[in-house]
Amino acid sequence: MQSARVDWLDVARGVGILLVVAGHAERGVVAAAMTGPPRFGTWDLALYTFHMPLFMLLAGINVPASLAKGARPFLAAKCWTVLYPYVLWSLIQGMLLIALSGMTNTQARWTDLLAIAWQPLSPFWFLYALFAFMVLVVLVRNAVALAALAVAALIVSGLLERESLVHQITYMLPFFVIGVLGSERIKALPLPLQAGLALxxxxxxxxxxxxxTDTMPYLTPWSFPAALAGIGVVFALAQGIGGRLKGGLMALGEASMSIYVMHIMANAGTRIALTKLGLPLPQWGLIAxxxxxxxxxxxxxxxxxxxxxLLPVFGLARPVRRKAEFPLARPASA
Incomplete structure (x- = not known):
């Protein structure tokens, strides 16, 4: 049962990372105005209602088991797997954006790299917020207090200025908390086809x-029900998928951090290359x-x-500690 639960969660991560990359590819193509006016407005809004909340909830599900090992080991692990990749890949992507200035949709300056302590580069706000949440669950260990903070954050998110980091953090906190507090129940939750259709x-x-009409309509309290239902649909889909497709999505799920930190560069590079080649692809073809x-x-x-x-070197896996090996003592000479 434990293996099956882990399997479908990895499938859900695989589905989620596909949606994240597709969403950023669509926005990149539309922003570049490569083939005329945008035609993906509704699809964009529909996708953004749940794909990042999905990852926040999935991240929360893993917290109780990790935190059970102790607060200090927990934070040490998150410094390596969340904070370190945030800093490293922000610097890598930021320097590439500076080098490619004028060729990409987003312009970056050297001062932007100095500001990542308080202003993340897109899309690394997710890792920034995630690390803040990891610190929060260490400080607030009471479930009732944590739930109260999540509800308050959701309400406050509707009052804050849009497109601010605080706005994103307050809206995403409830999903993370749901994952933390409902971890075992979510893992054991059966979602048959009928449940998926209902969701x-x-x-x-x-x-x-x-x-x-809101600036970021998918990050408002009014979007919260759609986010939860969308996450449920992904979970039901993940439990129902089998065969080779399941294996492929599990592999993507296991590599989701690597895909997340590198996909913007891959998207932008592909878009630039296709522009240079002048291929007459339709908008959907460019996005695909x-x-x-x-x-x-x-x-x-x-x-x-x-x-x-080399995954640990790039913040994409924890380093494996190997036990020291000692040579067998020589037998005493006669």
Missing amino acids: AVAWLLAFQIVPR ACTSVGVLGPFAAHQVLRSRG
Whole structure:
């Protein structure tokens, strides 16, 4: 049972990372105005209602087991697997953006690299917020207090200025807390086909109340029901998938951190290359191409780094501590 639960959670991560890369590919193509006016407005809003909340909730699910080992080991591990990759990959992507200034949608300056302590580069706000949440659960160990903070954060998120880091953090906190407090129940939650269909209908209904005129309508309290229903649909889908597709999505889920930190560079590189080549691809073709490279390129890099034992160097896995080996003592000479 434990193996099965881990399996479907990895499948859910695989589905989630595909959606994240597709969303950023779509936004990159639209922002570059490569093929005329955008035609993916509704799809964009629908996707953004739940794909990042999904990852926040998944991150929370793993917290209780890790925190049970002690606060100090827990924070030490998160410094390596969350804080370190945040700093490292922010610097890598920031320097690439500076080097490619004028060729990408986002412009970066050297001062932006100095500001990552309080202003993350996109898309690394997720790692920034995640580390803040990890510190929070160490400081607030009471479930009732943590739930109260989550509810308060959701309410406050509707009052804050849009597109600010504090706004993103307050809206995402409830999903993380749900994962933490509901960890074991979520792992054991059976979601048959009928439940998945019911959740899909619930998402369609909830999506109708998501505001259409707000600056970031998918990060408002009105979007919360659609986010929960969308996460439920992904969970039901993850439990129902089998065969080779399940294996492939599990592999993507296991490599989701690598794909996440590298996919923007892969997306942008593909978009720039296609622009230079002048291929007459329709908008959906450009998005599909950027998504494919944005997933498969970082996934291939992950496999190469893993085969060489370099994942920890790049903050993509914890270093494995090996027990010291001592040579057998020589027998005493006669």
